[in-house]
Amino acid sequence: MSKANTIAPRDTAAPRNFGTILKDLDWRRYVIYIGFVVVFLFFAVLLRDQGFLSPNNLLNIFRQTATITVIAVGMTYVIACAEIDLSVGSVAGLSSVCTAMALSQWGLVPGILAGLAVGLVVGSINGALVSLLGIPSFLVTLGMLGIAVGVAQWITASAPQPILNDTFNTLFGSGNFGPVPGLVVWSAIFVAIGAVVLNRTRFGRQVLATGGNRNAAEFTGINTKRIKFQVLLISGMVASVAGMLYAGRLQSGRFQWGSGDELSAIAAVILGGTSLFGGFGSIIGTLFGALLIGLINNGLILAGLDSSQQQVVRGAIIILAVALARKK
């Protein structure tokens, strides 16, 4: 066909000086990284006497954010697909409880399988209701939030379930791999797999397309119902692993573990630049979103704020960051 110069980059623009480059740079996309660095430096200076920069404290931040990071990786898929999963926190709690109970009854492997089964069952139910019956995920998972935490409380009669199996505790959160805390390794694995699958596989691309324009995806031959089912299943499974990480780190299963994590995870995902309306997702952004939340929590504690003050400051920082990152 005609017009040979159609894809030649149009370099007819004025010579680019530093000013225009800076103006063109889409800094909103990097606001999470900028925010992370700014908050980090701020605490590093302000809290240098409280030991903010000590290796131990830094590792602690990683350790404390590990479960949120893991949950948020799954949540990134859900939100990028233009859905939401509010049940992740209580799935984590239920999974910790089931793991602990099965572990003391039948041993290590059944314990792990029991935890995973919680994610499998809840995720499948969420996915099926959303994709087959077309009920909005907000409602389905809101209902499931209550059901999962209720079941966890019920079967344990609200009592903590201690875990005495050292292998389990070492593997899931209490132990170290060489010098590196196990929880850090767990989050690294989830982030790595999550990022590669979202960016470099067919499935990831189809999730983004479904979230970006479900109709067009459907017309392109993508089974969008299956994709919606799969992201909710993934989110449930990932949350159940997070529940086991709670169980291993705190050496017990308890229905409260993970409660409220859905909100932290959603905040981490949105801070990381994933669009709340679907179509875009960044796992690395999510990691930094989670770390930023962990950083703020840690800094506020070291600064001696009490928990009510912490909540206020944390909320304000999150609103500020999202406001800066939003599209023009």
Add this chain to the structure above:
Amino acid sequence: MNTADNVVEMRSISKSFNGVPVLKDVSFDVRKGEVHALAGGNGAGKSTLMKILQGVYQADAGEILIGGKPIAINSIQDAKAAGIGMVFQEFSLVPSLTVAQNIFLAAEPLGTGGLIDDRAAVRRAREVFSEMEVDVDPRAGVSRLGTAYWQLTEIAKALAQNAQVLIMDEPTASLARHESEALFELIDRLKQRGISIIYISHRMDEVYRLADRITILRDGHRLLTAPLTDVTPEQIVEGIVGKKIEGQLSYRARDHVAHDGAPLLEVRGLNAGQRVRDVSFSLRPGEILGLAGLMGSGRTELARALFGIDKVDGGEVLLRGKRVNLASPQQAINAGVALIPEDRRAQGLVLEHSVQDNLLLPLLGRIQRGPFLDGAKAKELSSSLIKRFAVKVAHPHRPVRLLSGGNQQKVVIAKWLGTDPDILILDEPTAGVDIGTKSEILDMIRELASAGKAVIVISSEYPELLAVSDRVLVLKDGSIIRDIPRSEIADEEYLQLAVQGV
């Protein structure tokens, strides 16, 4: 010329997006009570120029005069206050409100105590409609009305705000033929009342039917402004495209249709929903089959059923003599069927995603290495598609939303032809594309058929349908009422009568 005659004058407007110039020193004026056509190829800058007038974008250089006085238009509100109204291509109505509520949205007449007086709104809406001499019930909910009524409501909304200039950007794109004719008559009446209209369209017959003057843009430059009596259609086409095009809309008999041998596609007694009833036909390799019919005659629904989007209730479909079950688009694609849907923005593209991602969406299987997508292969495949279909993109990684309408359509077509289908269904493939691109697309359709593929074309533009089809099926109320070989269709009028079932 005396500037005071001009309701609107735009002087030496320039605009760049991210350093890419889109409008270069463009001047444009509109006189009172005239219809001024704005023509130009896809991406020439027509919509951008109008968005500047409307306050959506601000020009980098140049000035705007309204009634001879310079004015700054920094927002849509400014434009409205200056008497400029826009009939949006993507309608800006709230479906859950009534016609009257939409017309007076944010300018509701207030009654006692500052409460909204809905009855006054209905009354005044009725006045506007009667001035327009059209019959629309102001109390009807917008969601229950068809597109033609949406457009009338949009026009009424602009008029109710005292617009002196109405911008219409491809207003007939979503209208049936008789609806377009009603719109043209309305435009004539508005003109007589002294309202000026800026009319953007790719259809030459409409421009000749309506416009007093024409301005042609090419690649962001103004090529000419002239009364229509001073330019020939050939000159306009050449101005838009930049070269002569001949015979784009004339039918050329191709002798590639394999009349012996088995048909590629056979449809027997197909039923689907309300709009496809007992449809039977067959399609041979190398054949181009046109589907004609009024809006709502079931053409799109037939295409959707064949592509597995709508559920088939009865009948059978045979591909190469074998019965197939096309229950989902995946199955249709695997069987070698591709559908280029009618609404590129809603069904064809993920607007916020890049050109490359959109192009490759149906081709992900081809750019895989092991379980992973291969970036190098992706780049290679997408740039070869961009080149093959001459898509005008500044960068394949920018969102497809930023392309002009015609280039978006090329992306949709390229995306599907990349899958190398045996049977290609195109639903209004040239909606919103410029004359040059249109003839490229029609040539492409002919080439594909000559290469042994079977093609089904749905189009509301009869000249286009007659230019490519070897055979035309006429649909009415979901059934085929005529099956006419191209050689028996003498002219457009014959087809039009057939469509009306005379």
